[in-house]
Amino acid sequence: MNSLTIARAIHILSIVVWIGGVCFVTAIILPAIKLQFSFAQQESIFQLVENRFAKLAKWMVVIAGISGFYMVYLLDAWDRFFSLQFFWMHAMVLVWLIFMLALFVVEPLLAKSHGAHNSNPEQSLKLTLRLHIVLLTFSLLTVFVSVLGAHGAFY
Ligand code: HEM
Secondary structure, three states, rough: OHHHHHHHHHHHHHHHHHHHHHHHHHHHHHHHHHHHOOOHHHHHHHHHHHHHHHHHHHHHHHHHHHHHHHHHHHHHHHHHHHHHHHHHHHHHHHHHHHHHHHHHHHHHHHHHHHHOOOOOHHHHHHHHHHHHHHHHHHHHHHHHHHHHHHHOOOO
């Protein structure tokens, strides 16, 4: 077993926990909260779940990035980023960048301003759910095309 195989296994493990978690929050937790609780309660329950998941997701996103770039280095595949054929490599890095920004920049900023009262919790939960659906769809599509791409489907 070589370092590339180990890096690949670690990469996929982190992706499973991270994107699997996003899927669980989006498909199960958010709709359940919407159905069961009052608007006032919805926001605080969502914050509780999302904050706990964010801690785990941060580690997974960092591990996915390290293992991903380590594979690019081992494969000496930097030139893939200049070729359209490897659009799935661009998609992986884009998903990674979006989550890095969301978890390490946007969320802490929102948490800081969260002390201020949210005047429209219903609207903000709706927007949160929509954003999660878009991000989850893009992430799952990326997983799909990355497996195809890594196994030679596009050349
Ligand atoms: C910094 C971000 C990332 C980098 C640099 C990166 C890099 C890589 C590399 C080099 C490979 C191996 C390609 C090959 O064998 O030819 C790979 C495989 C893969 N990556 Fe990423 N990746 C990143 C993020 C992601 C994300 C966010 C996802 C999921 C949304 C993802 C999902 C996958 C999948 C499913 C494979 C295919 C594994 C296989 O079937 O062998 N990666 N990645």
